[in-house]
Amino acid sequence: MARRPRHSAAENKRTIIDAASELFYAEGIRSVGVERIARSADVAPPTLYRAFASKDDLIVAYIEQRDQAWRSWFREIVEAARTPEESISAVFEAALAQVQTPHYRGCPFQMALAEFPATDHPAHLAAVANKEWMRTQFAELCANLGAPSTTGMADQFCVLLDGLYVSAQSLGPAGYASTVTDIVPQLLEAAGRDGQPE
Numbered sequence: 794m795a796r797r798p799r800h801s802a803a804e805n806k807r808t809i810i811d812a813a814s815e816l817f818y819a820e821g822i823r824s825v826g827v828e829r830i831a832r833s834a835d836v837a838p839p840t841l842y843r844a845f846a847s848k849d850d851l852i853v854a855y856i857e858q859r860d861q862a863w864r865s866w867f868r869e870i871v872e873a874a875r876t877p878e879e880s881i882s883a884v885f886e887a888a889l890a891q892v893q894t895p896h897y898r899g900c901p902f903q904m905a906l907a908e909f910p911a912t913d914h915p916a917h918l919a920a921v922a923n924k925e926w927m928r929t930q931f932a933e934l935c936a937n938l939g940a941p942s943t944t945g946m947a948d949q950f951c952v953l954l955d956g957l958y959v960s961a962q963s964l965g966p967a968g969y970a971s972t973v974t975d976i977v978p979q980l981l982e983a984a985g986r987d988g989q990p991e
Contacts, residue, residue, distance in 0.1 A: 806844040809834045856919040859901045877937040892961035900958035
């Protein structure tokens with residue numbers, strides 16, 4: 794039998810996370826076993842357990858990897874825009890493009906929260922961290938808009954983005970997720986109007 798090529802511990806860890814990420818997102822976290830992930834990553838189970846002491850550790854690593862990728866995606870969109878209004882609009886346009894891809898099956902953080910509802914579970918906490926970061930980013934953008942209630946406005950954008958992801962998962966991008974491009978300009982217009990001095 795051919796020997797597996799030797800890789801560094803860091804390389805094995807990346808390979809395992811990538812394999813887990815693909816399987817967890819496509820089939821659900823709880824339904825995919827560790828041995829299946831090891832086979833997909835082409836590593837021996839002991840190698841996987843040297844990289845991750847438990848499945849929970851691997852799950853958290855998967856969520857954190859997705860979180861870092863999502864934060865980079867968000868930052869790149871915002872940095873490419875010229876104004877806070879353009880930034881917010883661009884985020885929603887890019888999110889609408891996300892849900893139109895063939896491999897889209899839902900927000901990975903919402904999916905993790907559904908599978909791990911216990912608020913003290915490490916996977917739950919890792920997913921919540923993404924939502925809290927999203928809220929902070931929208932609050933900063935709303936502050937730059939001059940909105941009188943940056944938290945309230947940010948919360949509206951968070952609800953709208955989460956709603957976009959969920960509705961596209963259930964009804965597809967042609968369902969009511971598509972109305973987001975009509976709603977965002979209305980919210981931005983209201984923010985600008987409310988921020989004007991009396």
